[in-house]
Amino acid sequence: MMKTSGSFELRKFVAPEFVLGTDARLLAGRYAKNLGARHVLVVTGPNILRHGWVKGVTDKLAAEEIDHTIFSSVTPNPRDEEVMNGARVFKESGCDCIIAIGGGSPIDCAKGIGIVSSNGGNILDYEGVDNIPIPAPPLICIPTTAGTGADVSQFAIINDTKRKVKIAIVSKKTVPDIALIDPLPLTTLSHELTAHTGMDAITHSVEAYVSNASSPVTDINALESIGLMHAHLIPAVKNPKNISHRYQTMVGSLLAGLAFSNASLGAVHAMAHSLGGFSDLPHGECNALLLEHVMAFNYPACPKRYETIGKTLGMDFSGCSVAEKKEKIISGIASLREMLGVTETLDDLGVKKQDIPSLARNALQDPCMATNPRKPTIKDIERIYEEAL
Numbered sequence: 001m002m003k004t005s006g007s008f009e010l011r012k013f014v015a016p017e018f019v020l021g022t023d024a025r026l027l028a029g030r031y032a033k034n035l036g037a038r039h040v041l042v043v044t045g046p047n048i049l050r051h052g053w054v055k056g057v058t059d060k061l062a063a064e065e066i067d068h069t070i071f072s073s074v075t076p077n078p079r080d081e082e083v084m085n086g087a088r089v090f091k092e093s094g095c096d097c098i099i100a101i102g103g104g105s106p107i108d109c110a111k112g113i114g115i116v117s118s119n120g121g122n123i124l125d126y127e128g129v130d131n132i133p134i135p136a137p138p139l140i141c142i143p144t145t146a147g148t149g150a151d152v153s154q155f156a157i158i159n160d161t162k163r164k165v166k167i168a169i170v171s172k173k174t175v176p177d178i179a180l181i182d183p184l185p186l187t188t189l190s191h192e193l194t195a196h197t198g199m200d201a202i203t204h205s206v207e208a209y210v211s212n213a214s215s216p217v218t219d220i221n222a223l224e225s226i227g228l229m230h231a232h233l234i235p236a237v238k239n240p241k242n243i244s245h246r247y248q249t250m251v252g253s254l255l256a257g258l259a260f261s262n263a264s265l266g267a268v269h270a271m272a273h274s275l276g277g278f279s280d281l282p283h284g285e286c287n288a289l290l291l292e293h294v295m296a297f298n299y300p301a302c303p304k305r306y307e308t309i310g311k312t313l314g315m316d317f318s319g320c321s322v323a324e325k326k327e328k329i330i331s332g333i334a335s336l337r338e339m340l341g342v343t344e345t346l347d348d349l350g351v352k353k354q355d356i357p358s359l360a361r362n363a364l365q366d367p368c369m370a371t372n373p374r375k376p377t378i379k380d381i382e383r384i385y386e387e388a389l
């Protein structure tokens with residue numbers, strides 16, 4: 001069942017150009033100019049604006065005599081109507097380029113705005129794989145969390161507010177033209193967001209590594225990312241201003257993003273998308289609460305792969321039986337989550353037992369489920385949700 005790197009199946013790897021390092025965000029003016037921009041729509045969120053991370057970027061645009069309009073009406077779990085409003089502002093302001101500054105939400109919203117600006121219609125028309133006929137305007141992404149991976153990925157996740165589900169748009173046309181990956185904005189990230197987005201990155205790597213669509217290249221990125229997040233995520237939470245730990249988590253997030261963009265994800269993300277569409281819960285937190293339960297379910301499909309993940313997390317399995325290895329890996333992930341302070345249950349977040357059947361139905365429909373290493377039934381999904389309740 002498991003895909004191994006020895007199977008010689010065809011695999012492709014897509015990645016945008018990116019610049020990684022301190023003050024990378026300040027290259028935005030030069031890159032916008034190279035892309036021929038005259039008026040940029042800056043898509044961001046209220047917190048990023050408040051911390052001043054947008055100003056440095058817009059100053060660089062001004063220095064290149066490029067106009068800009070700021071669009072910051074974006075909530076976590078970006079909604080279809082926010083994308084449509086952004087596309088209207090893009091058109092009315094005469095924009096020809098987009099810069100996204102923020103976590104996964106502003107970046108996914110910016111991707112949606114670009115798709116609608118070029119193709120017209122509603123963002124929900126573009127659900128699924130390779131459904132975007134016309135390329136979007138140039139997009140520059142500046143991530144401000146270490147977890148999303150949206151700045152390098154082929155994915156955009158948008159909340160369909162009528163159906164209360166998150167739709168996935170997967171296309172090479174959603175890959176940014178350039179990602180400017182700068183650890184500095186991480187220094188103003190809260191403890192909670194650092195923990196949630198960090199667990200998101202770890203989930204990206206774990207799911208990409210055990211995915212049916214993994215490849216030798218995604219494997220390298222996934223494992224390196226797990227090692228980096230393991231070494232630097234807790235220190236980054238404890239020392240939020242320490243640029244070295246922040247930098248390493250940014251690298252971990254980047255590598256996880258490259259891995260999942262190309263190997264896709266699995267049941268954790270399918271189930272987290274369902275939760276996020278249903279009741280607007282934080283994406284990273286949903287993943288954190290589900291990961292250990294999905295790992296326990298998936299374990300029999302690829303025990304060797306999980307063992308490698310355990311070793312990357314610094315575990316020693318000498319003398320352990322298969323059952324002991326499984327127990328060690330799953331409790332290791334759970335204790336990492338607890339050390340990060342993510343100790344709620346789905347029940348604490350307001351999920352009710354009677355919500356589970358419809359949550360499970362939506363999760364089973366999510367495109368991320370296709371690459372999960374073990375094919376679950378609807379009952380399996382319901383049971384995993386119950387365990388996390």
Ligand SMILES: [Fe+2]
Nearest residue numbers: 200204269283
């Ligand atoms: Fe994610």
